[in-house]
Amino acid sequence: MNSTNPYLTAKASARKKTDSPVALVCAIFAAATASSTVKMFSQGKTLAGVMGILIFAALATPIFRILRRAYRRACAHRIAGVLLPLTEESLTFERLGTVLSSGNALEQLQSLIGKGYLQNLRIDLENRTVGLYIPEGALVQWVCASCGAKNRARRGGPMRCKYCDQPRGQ
Structure with a gap:
């Protein structure tokens, strides 16, 4: 953990x-x-x-x-x-x-x-x-497939777009 x-x-x-x-x-x-x-x-x-x-x-x-x-x-x-x-x-x-x-x-x-x-x-x-404070590499950047917004989330945490609230990969 x-x-x-x-x-x-x-x-x-x-x-x-x-x-x-x-x-x-x-x-x-x-x-x-x-x-x-x-x-x-x-x-x-x-x-x-x-x-x-x-x-x-x-x-x-x-x-x-x-x-x-x-x-x-x-x-x-x-x-x-x-x-x-x-x-x-x-x-x-x-x-x-x-x-x-x-x-x-x-x-x-x-x-x-x-x-x-x-x-x-x-x-x-x-x-x-x-x-x-989070160690290097603990943040994941990704682009939402629904609205195209750039998002940042912590590795291991929930990955939801902060603009359209869609989960990552949908």
Whole structure:
């Protein structure tokens, strides 16, 4: 997916194969620990119950991290998918919020760029714009068969004429 979308990094495209088994094993042991911790507290064994809480927290941490990484990856894919068909070189913060249908789009974008999930985006706080940079060869120029207009679109994005709205090749 990284080759077709210039905004996604390898980190956003790659999925660890061990995530599901690790989360499943940790969830099973965390459920057993929670059950035995409740039993320890009901029997009056406070120290054993506290140890059970600590073990539960240690088992819940990998699950939380795996879910957080999956959420960030999904957000990066959603944002990159929305930005791909755009042909503008920059967006204002207001337009970015409308395009992404989110009130906290800028904060989310900054977070995903900082964590290494998105690339080729430059946030200019002074001018309140987001620059969309695409690598060389990512734009395709073509002539509409219906109206003869010259069009420019991103490789991998929808190819529709911006004048007559016909798809490419029709």
